[in-house]
Amino acid sequence: MPAQTRIALVTGGSRGLGRSTVLALAARGVNSIFTYSSNRAAADEVVALAEQAGVKAAARQLDAGEVAAFRGFSNEVQYVLGEWGAERFDYLVNNAGTSHHARIEEVTETDLDALYQVHVKGVFFLTQALLPLIHDGGRIVNLSSGLTRIIRPGSAAYGAMKGAVEVFTKYLAKELGARGIAVNVVAPGAVQTDFSGGMVRDNPQVNKQVADMTALGRAGLPDDIGPMIASLLSEDNRWVNAQRIEVSGGMSI
Template sequence: MTSENAVSSIPKVAIVTGGSRGLGRSTVLGLARRGIHSIFTYNANRAEADKVVAAAGQAGVRAFALQLDTGKVASFGAFADEVRKILSDLGIDRFDYLVNNAGISHHNAFETTTESEVDALYNVHFKGVFFLTQRLLPLLRDGGRIVNVSTGLTRVTMPGSSPYAAMKGAVEVLTRYLAKELGARGIAVNTVAPGAIATDFSGGMVRDNPEINRRVAEMTALGRVGQPDDIGSMIASLLADDNRWVNAQRIEVSGGMAL
């Protein structure tokens, strides 16, 4: 096992929301390659979650899949209880890293976006992040790390994404406030803002639509669309001790998109 865990008998554990697919899956497996165990959430697809558990096991660590709708704050207490039990089974009472990644997509013009659409985005992308982080704070180790996943759309304006981008912008502001308020506990908090990534997000449009894929590649300095491991590996490296002094930052990981 080539990891920071190799020099410590105390297991390191991350909680990753939305870890059964896409960027979350890549993050769980990127951490696994570094010897870090994960507790990750999935919304509905248990079969895909089980595949991530198996892949992490092949990397020599344990991963635990818990069902959670991050837009339902009332369920967070029960989720925290499940986390406590898993930590206890691992012989510890605190976890080390929280990655707020779970999300839903949205594409609609400002003029026709409905209240229910905005409410759904708010519940998952801001309210859920706010209150899940709050609920898990007593279980997060002093000196731990939090990564909030945002989007390149807070910098680059794409019509049809106004409420989605606005919620992510709120999370970026929240990140700075958390970094300030949690600094006394030695907890670093950062935002990672991916560019366009070839996943099933938004119906897989970047991955599966050749025209969109081509247009994104043309506007990206490195000449291609992003892949999930471009993000998951970066988040895993950001959580490593080598980056302990990075705090309160918005780090865009887009290959140089729309420069």
């Protein structure tokens, strides 16, 4: 299939790493369907930028933790694909997520359930719902975190959920191998986005702490991550499978 006809589905594509991924894919001629949580204006801006790059883009609202909505969302994806003259898409990027910071003794059952709903249950069942729409020979990338390797107090609940995503990725790779679908994890280090209330981006002390523990001497930027994901999805990396790839500039090495 010609590269310009490839189609990606990116969750959480209206901001941060998801936005960077959609636009990096657009630069490679890949069309995208992406989700957003609530900010329609930000989503519309990403659609406009992708279209300026010469590709098609469509934004659809989705709560990534609302499993009951996934069947309806799958139907919406089918509708968009039909409008574009396609039956399936090629790349799934499970990027949408929420942050959480609290020491273990402070984490509530409600906190843990909310994280599980989005990062584990949501990723599992959204992938399940979309599998029939992914081309054989396609690609899946799940987003994890440097916090599954770099242990920082206050991140136990979030890190544990991302650890589950990493194991799930290996099972996906094994079970989908017969379809030629490669599945990998991208684990970003600390990145300057609005995630965690913009903590890395807007707090100079935190930003310096990150820079000091990073071999390349600075915190990450969204565009350090999005183009890497776009590259991983390409045929250049077709033999990379079931891997955890940390993109952190060399944090805590």
